[in-house]
Amino acid sequence: MQVYADNAATAPIRPAALEAYVTAARKFYGNPSSLHETGQAAKEALENSRGRIARALGATNADKIIFTSGGSEADNQAIFSAARAGARKGKRKIVSTAIEHHAVLHPLEKLRREGFEVVLVPVNQNGIVSVQDIEKELSDDVCLVSVMLANNEIGTLQPVREIGAVCKARKIPLHTDAVQAVGHIPVNAAELGADYLSLSAHKFGGPRGCGALYVRAGAPLFPLIEGGAQEKGKRAGTENLPAIVATAVALDEALNALPQTAQKLTRLRDRLIAGLSKIPHSALNGDEKQRLPGNVSFCFEGIEGEGLLLYLSDMGVFASSGSACTSGSLDPSHVLLAIGRVHDVAHGSLRLTLGEENTEEEVDYLISSVCEVVEKLRAFSPVWRELTNGKRKFIL
Amino acid sequence: MALYSEKVMDHFRNPRNVGTIENADGMGEVGNAKCGDIMKIYLKIENDIIADVKFETFGCGSAIASSSMATEMIKGKPLSEALALTNKAVAEALDGLPAHKLHCSVLAEEAIKNAVLDYYKRSGIPYDEEAFRTCEHCGDES
Numbered sequence: 207m208q209v210y211a212d213n214a215a216t217a218p219i220r221p222a223a224l225e226a227y228v229t230a231a232r233k234f235y236g237n238p239s240s241l242h243e244t245g246q247a248a249k250e251a252l253e254n255s256r257g258r259i260a261r262a263l264g265a266t267n268a269d270k271i272i273f274t275s276g277g278s279e280a281d282n283q284a285i286f287s288a289a290r291a292g293a294r295k296g297k298r299k300i301v302s303t304a305i306e307h308h309a310v311l312h313p314l315e316k317l318r319r320e321g322f323e324v325v326l327v328p329v330n331q332n333g334i335v336s337v338q339d340i341e342k343e344l345s346d347d348v349c350l351v352s353v354m355l356a357n358n359e360i361g362t363l364q365p366v367r368e369i370g371a372v373c374k375a376r377k378i379p380l381h382t383d384a385v386q387a388v389g390h391i392p393v394n395a396a397e398l399g400a401d402y403l404s405l406s407a408h409k410f411g412g413p414r415g416c417g418a419l420y421v422r423a424g425a426p427l428f429p430l431i432e433g434g435a436q437e438k439g440k441r442a443g444t445e446n447l448p449a450i451v452a453t454a455v456a457l458d459e460a461l462n463a464l465p466q467t468a469q470k471l472t473r474l475r476d477r478l479i480a481g482l483s484k485i486p487h488s489a490l491n492g493d494e495k496q497r498l499p500g501n502v503s504f505c506f507e508g509i510e511g512e513g514l515l516l517y518l519s520d521m522g523v524f525a526s527s528g529s530a531c532t533s534g535s536l537d538p539s540h541v542l543l544a545i546g547r548v549h550d551v552a553h554g555s556l557r558l559t560l561g562e563e564n565t566e567e568e569v570d571y572l573i574s575s576v577c578e579v580v581e582k583l584r585a586f587s588p589v590w591r592e593l594t595n596g597k598r599k600f601i602l
Numbered sequence: 603m604a605l606y607s608e609k610v611m612d613h614f615r616n617p618r619n620v621g622t623i624e625n626a627d628g629m630g631e632v633g634n635a636k637c638g639d640i641m642k643i644y645l646k647i648e649n650d651i652i653a654d655v656k657f658e659t660f661g662c663g664s665a666i667a668s669s670s671m672a673t674e675m676i677k678g679k680p681l682s683e684a685l686a687l688t689n690k691a692v693a694e695a696l697d698g699l700p701a702h703k704l705h706c707s708v709l710a711e712e713a714i715k716n717a718v719l720d721y722y723k724r725s726g727i728p729y730d731e732e733a734f735r736t737c738e739h740c741g742d743e744s
Contacts, residue, residue, distance in 0.1 A: 510661050512661075513662060586658050589660040590660070
């Protein structure tokens with residue numbers, strides 16, 4: 207059996223999106239910037255897709271949807287735009303959280319080196335930031351608050367709507383990285399009170415290399431890429447039209463199916479969590495309920511995540527981990543450390559992210575495969591030996 | 603998986619000499635759980651020959667494969683050969699390791715050296731300290 211359980215890394219492209227991609231590539235070969243009929247047909251397809259995505263996010267006609275190369279670019283553009291506008295008014299403080307994606311953390315780090323004050327608010331042990339903790343950091347010199355809607359590693363949902371209300375009252379711009387959320391839980395930019403919202407197509411069955419940034423009417427926006435008038439001068443370069451058309455199709459399809467999908471995935475997720483919880487000295491990462499429908503993240507004491515992934519891959523189970531070895535750095539995931547997992551435990555992490563196609567039978571196979579592999583690795587782990595003979599204390 | 607050579611995957615999938623030796627003559631451990639790698643080598647020595655060797659490893663695929671390959675390379679060999687084993691030889695025997703995983707082969711070399719050192723100390727055999735200098739950044743840093 208083969209089970210793809212890495213949908214948060216990238217989800218398989220939806221057949222309808224792929225078909226739309228191919229059709230658009232053939233039919234709308236013209237450049238949307240060209241004045242002739244072929245170009246204008248492409249332009250119409252572009253604007254039609256923009257409108258569909260805007261409606262899906264609850265955007266008004268005055269709001270902007272800027273197409274980007276993906277979620278990372280959208281995050282970068284939102285952050286650098288707000289920072290630049292803030293700096294012009296002498297506001298140089300940015301408030302974010304300790305569990306953001308690197309596409310947010312790295313731009314913030316860059317700004318910190320350039321003289322901005324960056325505050326990364328910690329999260330509780332369930333992986334959720336407190337609205338009060340964010341509010342405490344808000345002062346007149348804050349030019350941006352950036353809080354993700356759903357975490358990519360542990361799936362926890364953040365109180366963005368409440369943070370949005372707090373920011374609105376103080377007229378502080380809010381960015382939310384909704385890359386993992388869009389298409390999986392209902393997302394309405396206006397209801398969230400977000401000034402900027404990033405999304406990525408391939409997380410909901412669209413093509414890779416396409417994302418979008420929602421920008422509320424009046425929120426400052428500067429281009430990262432100069433060189434043309436595309437996207438109202440906010441993102442130069444000939445539009446990736448087939449991908450944009452396919453993104454709109456994928457999003458519509460994901461949202462039409464969302465209520466049923468979310469219900470099904472929540473059931474499968476809880477079954478998976480219950481099954482893996484039976485493994486001794488293991489722990490679920492992140493809140494049990496306040497999490498994405500398809501996200502399961504665990505730590506298993508006494509083993510290292512890369513071995514886990516490779517043995518699972520041999521068994522046809524495709525997953526990911528927050529261990530140092532899989533990230534190429536010495537430290538395990540900053541998200542796992544932020545929820546209080548110590549290094550020793552964080553190295554033994556596993557993320558399984560389910561998608562629409564997964565079945566109950568597959569979930570049961572995931573459970574039995576993970577149990578088998580954890581046991582296999584523990585059998586020759588010196589850490590596990592010391593834990594079981596009392597030389598080392600169990601943490602989980 | 604293209605990250606590792608077929609050799610690495612073979613030793614990872616079917617690790618040789620896994621386990622412990624009761625009343626081992628020498629035991630060496632390197633790394634720490636904080637950094638995500640611990641390697642433990644057990645030796646049975648008879649007439650200066652490594653009669654048996656076993657390992658336990660907490661770590662990534664290449665750490666497991668490096669331990670397995672290293673134990674295979676020294677089993678039945680004289681201690682002098684075990685001491686001469688370099689991380690480079692282990693990595694080469696595995697048909698190479700990715701650059702950021704080379705430290706796994708260093709751990710294997712050091713674990714063996716530590717085990718031999720432990721044997722020398724326990725048996726009161728004089729040894730050349732120079733031969734046991736280890737790479738600083740790979741040892742225990744907790």
